[in-house]
Amino acid sequence: MPEPTEPEPTETSPQPESSSNRATDDNEPHVGRNGRVIVDTLTWRVLSVRQASELGSDFSIEKPDGVYVVVKARVTNGKDESVTINSDIAELEVAGDSYATDSDGTTAVQFSWDEEVFFLKDLGPNVSTEGTFVFDVPRSALSQRMEICFGELGFGSTKGCIRLH
Numbered sequence: 223m224p225e226p227t228e229p230e231p232t233e234t235s236p237q238p239e240s241s242s243n244r245a246t247d248d249n250e251p252h253v254g255r256n257g258r259v260i261v262d263t264l265t266w267r268v269l270s271v272r273q274a275s276e277l278g279s280d281f282s283i284e285k286p287d288g289v290y291v292v293v294k295a296r297v298t299n300g301k302d303e304s305v306t307i308n309s310d311i312a313e314l315e316v317a318g319d320s321y322a323t324d325s326d327g328t329t330a331v332q333f334s335w336d337e338e339v340f341f342l343k344d345l346g347p348n349v350s351t352e353g354t355f356v357f358d359v360p361r362s363a364l365s366q367r368m369e370i371c372f373g374e375l376g377f378g379s380t381k382g383c384i385r386l387h
Contacts, residue, residue: 245374245382252369252383259372259382263301266372269294269352271386273364277356278330288360290327293370293386294337298350307353309340311373314357315383317366327356 243251245261253259258267274290276283291314299305309328314321331354332339340353355370371383 243382245380247380250381250383252385255385255387257384259384260300261372261380261382262375263299264305264307264372264375265298265300266382266384267296268370268384268386269296277327277334279334279336282330282333284326284330286324286327286358288358289364290324291357291359291364291368291386292327292331293355293357294352295355295370296350296352297340297345299345299347302347304344304346305375307340307343307345307375309355311340311375312355313371313373314355314359315369315371316359316363319363320371321357321359324356324358327358328354331356 242249243253243257243259245251245259251259255268258265272292274292276285277290277292278284297307309323312323328339328341331337332341337354338352340355343351343353345351368386369383370386371381373381
């Protein structure tokens with residue numbers, strides 16, 4: 223007796239792709255706080271989120287214009303070659319506004335030696351690492367829905383987003 227087979231999808235049958243956590247030209251995933259997104263060959267997961275009114279150490283203290291949102295993330299390289307990750311691979315989206323990483327806050331974290339940042343970080347094949355992203359946002363943004371969105375390696379517009387609260 224032949225084994226049952228799945229019917230071939232038709233153009234009218236709904237596809238579960240929109241619920242996928244893999245970013246493509248046709249799918250921009252938005253997952254919950256404990257979810258993961260895959261953009262290019264990189265799998266991202268948020269480990270922690272905190273707010274700060276200043277960052278740094280005794281040598282250099284930086285204060286934001288608003289408030290710092292500090293996101294610690296884990297990334298795994300699924301590519302068969304090394305990639306270089308920079309902090310500009312992520313942005314914070316709040317109520318339709320996009321915030322780039324804050325260079326002063328990132329530098330303060332980097333030189334405080336408390337946390338790693340994603341600054342020209344080389345990541346080999348099938349290797350994971352953790353790092354911190356720092357954003358300077360107005361206090362009013364803290365009560366809004368926030369998502370960190372990870373972009374493609376290079377210059378593409380594909381992205382995947384993880385809700386922070």
